[in-house]
Amino acid sequence: MTKVLYITAHPHDDTMSYSMAAAKAFIDTYKEVNPEHEVVHIDLYKEHIPHIDADVFSGWGKLQSGKGFEELSPDEKQKVQRLNELSDQFVKADKYVFVTPLWNFSFPPLMKAYIDSVAVAGKSFKYTAEGPVGLLTDKKALHIQARGGIYSEGPAASMEMGHRYLDIIMQFFGVPSFQGLFIEGHAAMPDKADEIKADGIARAKDLAHSF
Numbered sequence: 001m002t003k004v005l006y007i008t009a010h011p012h013d014d015t016m017s018y019s020m021a022a023a024k025a026f027i028d029t030y031k032e033v034n035p036e037h038e039v040v041h042i043d044l045y046k047e048h049i050p051h052i053d054a055d056v057f058s059g060w061g062k063l064q065s066g067k068g069f070e071e072l073s074p075d076e077k078q079k080v081q082r083l084n085e086l087s088d089q090f091v092k093a094d095k096y097v098f099v100t101p102l103w104n105f106s107f108p109p110l111m112k113a114y115i116d117s118v119a120v121a122g123k124s125f126k127y128t129a130e131g132p133v134g135l136l137t138d139k140k141a142l143h144i145q146a147r148g149g150i151y152s153e154g155p156a157a158s159m160e161m162g163h164r165y166l167d168i169i170m171q172f173f174g175v176p177s178f179q180g181l182f183i184e185g186h187a188a189m190p191d192k193a194d195e196i197k198a199d200g201i202a203r204a205k206d207l208a209h210s211f
Contacts (some may be wrong), residue, residue, distance in 0.1 A: 134174020
């Protein structure tokens, strides 16, 4: 069965967020088109996503030195185990849908914490004599992002770092197909906000038929 990870990084729902509104339209349509597929929603504002901190490094170090998992401290066990769960879930999925706003030219920090949790050597990539090689060569991914301003062209295009970061990470993981669906300009042109939102939702529904 095809498994889709629907990964959202927004504190608001589809009634308040343009990215979440387009994402809901996409995922609802995708489910209608592909009822046999399993869609798993990972709400990064509700899930426990450990940051890679001193406990994680200490726990990893103990395991790499040959110590058993039972020798880790309670905090080390909890964080290391959760990171393993997240990375295992990620590599077992077939498709990824990332949903974020554009905040300060990037995405909410919880998305970076999530990417850190799944960027694991031996799972999503491996090191070779020629350099790192991605292992997720049979996956596909989509990023749905709302931008209050215009970042698809002009001087601001070089300032957008959220989608570009995910693009680099997907290439690093070996994911051969990565698309972007952008809803932009609603803050810059409030008189056209409803039109921009409706267009984003329509494009999201269309994309769901081919993703």
